[in-house]
Amino acid sequence: MTQPLLTVSNLTKSFHPDGRNPVLKDLSFTAHKGRFLCILGPSGCGKTTLLKTIAGFLPPTGGTVEVAGRPVTRPGPDRCMVFQEDALFPWLTINVAFAIPGKKKRRLELARFHLHAVGLSHAATHLPHQLSGGMKQRAALARALALSPQILLMDEPFGSLDTQAKAQMQKLLLTLWAQLAQTILFVTHDPTEAATLADKVLIMGNGRIEKTMEINLQRPRNRKDVELFRKANELEEELKV
Amino acid sequence: MGRQQPHKRKWTPWVLPMALLAAWWAATAGQWVPPYLLPPPAQVLAAAKVYAAGDKGPMAGRFFADAAASLVRVGAGFSLAVALGLPLGLVSGRRAAVNRFLSATINGLRAVPGIAWLPLALVWFGIGLKTTVFLVALAAFFPVYLNAQAGARNVPELWLQAGAMMGASGARGVFRVLVPGAMPHVVTGLRLGLGISWAYLVLGELTGVPHGLGAAIMDARMLGRLDLIVAGILIIALLGRATDRLLVLFLTTAFSSARRRP
Numbered sequence: 001m002t003q004p005l006l007t008v009s010n011l012t013k014s015f016h017p018d019g020r021n022p023v024l025k026d027l028s029f030t031a032h033k034g035r036f037l038c039i040l041g042p043s044g045c046g047k048t049t050l051l052k053t054i055a056g057f058l059p060p061t062g063g064t065v066e067v068a069g070r071p072v073t074r075p076g077p078d079r080c081m082v083f084q085e086d087a088l089f090p091w092l093t094i095n096v097a098f099a100i101p102g103k104k105k106r107r108l109e110l111a112r113f114h115l116h117a118v119g120l121s122h123a124a125t126h127l128p129h130q131l132s133g134g135m136k137q138r139a140a141l142a143r144a145l146a147l148s149p150q151i152l153l154m155d156e157p158f159g160s161l162d163t164q165a166k167a168q169m170q171k172l173l174l175t176l177w178a179q180l181a182q183t184i185l186f187v188t189h190d191p192t193e194a195a196t197l198a199d200k201v202l203i204m205g206n207g208r209i210e211k212t213m214e215i216n217l218q219r220p221r222n223r224k225d226v227e228l229f230r231k232a233n234e235l236e237e238e239l240k241v
Numbered sequence: 242m243g244r245q246q247p248h249k250r251k252w253t254p255w256v257l258p259m260a261l262l263a264a265w266w267a268a269t270a271g272q273w274v275p276p277y278l279l280p281p282p283a284q285v286l287a288a289a290k291v292y293a294a295g296d297k298g299p300m301a302g303r304f305f306a307d308a309a310a311s312l313v314r315v316g317a318g319f320s321l322a323v324a325l326g327l328p329l330g331l332v333s334g335r336r337a338a339v340n341r342f343l344s345a346t347i348n349g350l351r352a353v354p355g356i357a358w359l360p361l362a363l364v365w366f367g368i369g370l371k372t373t374v375f376l377v378a379l380a381a382f383f384p385v386y387l388n389a390q391a392g393a394r395n396v397p398e399l400w401l402q403a404g405a406m407m408g409a410s411g412a413r414g415v416f417r418v419l420v421p422g423a424m425p426h427v428v429t430g431l432r433l434g435l436g437i438s439w440a441y442l443v444l445g446e447l448t449g450v451p452h453g454l455g456a457a458i459m460d461a462r463m464l465g466r467l468d469l470i471v472a473g474i475l476i477i478a479l480l481g482r483a484t485d486r487l488l489v490l491f492l493t494t495a496f497s498s499a500r501r502r503p
Contacts, residue, residue, distance in 0.1 A: 081403075085399065087403040
């Protein structure tokens, strides 16, 4: 087996200077390139903290995070995050061209390409406050993908969407994931969402990875498929333990 | 500012000034107010014409020299206030230590009325440009500083994190995320600062400088020319309004973040 793209080893994170009440406790896992990993856990179990530590927003109290063999010390475009809440800059139309390096022409071309990919071509001149919740998350996804990150970090990005918009976004995400061979680490508290999206689900509780479960269902997956339903139930049972 | 109103009428801003003008005219034409307390509009207009372009009589034709002198003083004082207040405000809005270091002093000084500085400024800088620029800069500093601080403090951590993630950290983060994010407050601070600059300009010029709109009002008072005083007041109002519009126009043209609704 090849070297993993992401290696989290013995990660501990406490918000107190003396290290008491750790949110993450000696947590380890790896992710290989092109894989879709879900981190599933109840709210308050440290999922967001884990993601923010991998993104480099929070320094670890102990242990290390390595991406492609290099330790993470600060935020960078190789680990792009799509946030739970709306993190678009309200003064920029759609935001996608913000961080693309290079000349203006290239930036606009790439921005247009990614807007098209997420189905937002028609809204290219809109400001964020003119977009619906689903469109905002599409824009956020395009903004992250435009940087060609090694790993895409997603923190319950569809949590605030209605069922239909959520299903659409999941489908879109899977399409893009397959096209771009993008490595994705996706945080959710919804077992069905995890079963629909992931190759592998890491079940988190009390600051640890309690269990790892491979989802070997065929793609494209159907939410109404019995096998998927069974997997989701299995995951839900694990959450209750 | 750029806000869409359901029934936007072009003449709405003119209603109040026109009503005031009509009341002024009626009060003087109807002899309810004697002319030595308030000269009629026609007389003020005539005085303003002589002041702007006349060649006979006291203060005739002085307007352009006065306005230019005043604009230079406002421009210099306001620029100084922005150059100091904007960066200090932004930093103290994000760094608690800087804020703790500065806030007691700045809020203490803020409580001192500008006129209290006048005697000291006269001793330090003498009569003229420097005193006026000092007073204007001092007065305009506080609104610029305080609003930049509030704006920087209100920029969500999430925006800065998103910026840092996309490679905009350090100085790039300041110019591409922090300043645009704080912009609605910054605009308010700049507008308040420019407005107060005009107020302190007149204070600085009341001390016997040869040119300037404040000096003109003071000269008119010496001459007992109420019509020229009123003309001077109206000219300052118009110039103050015009510079405010120019400031807003400049900011909204140059920065997309200034077009944002707060």
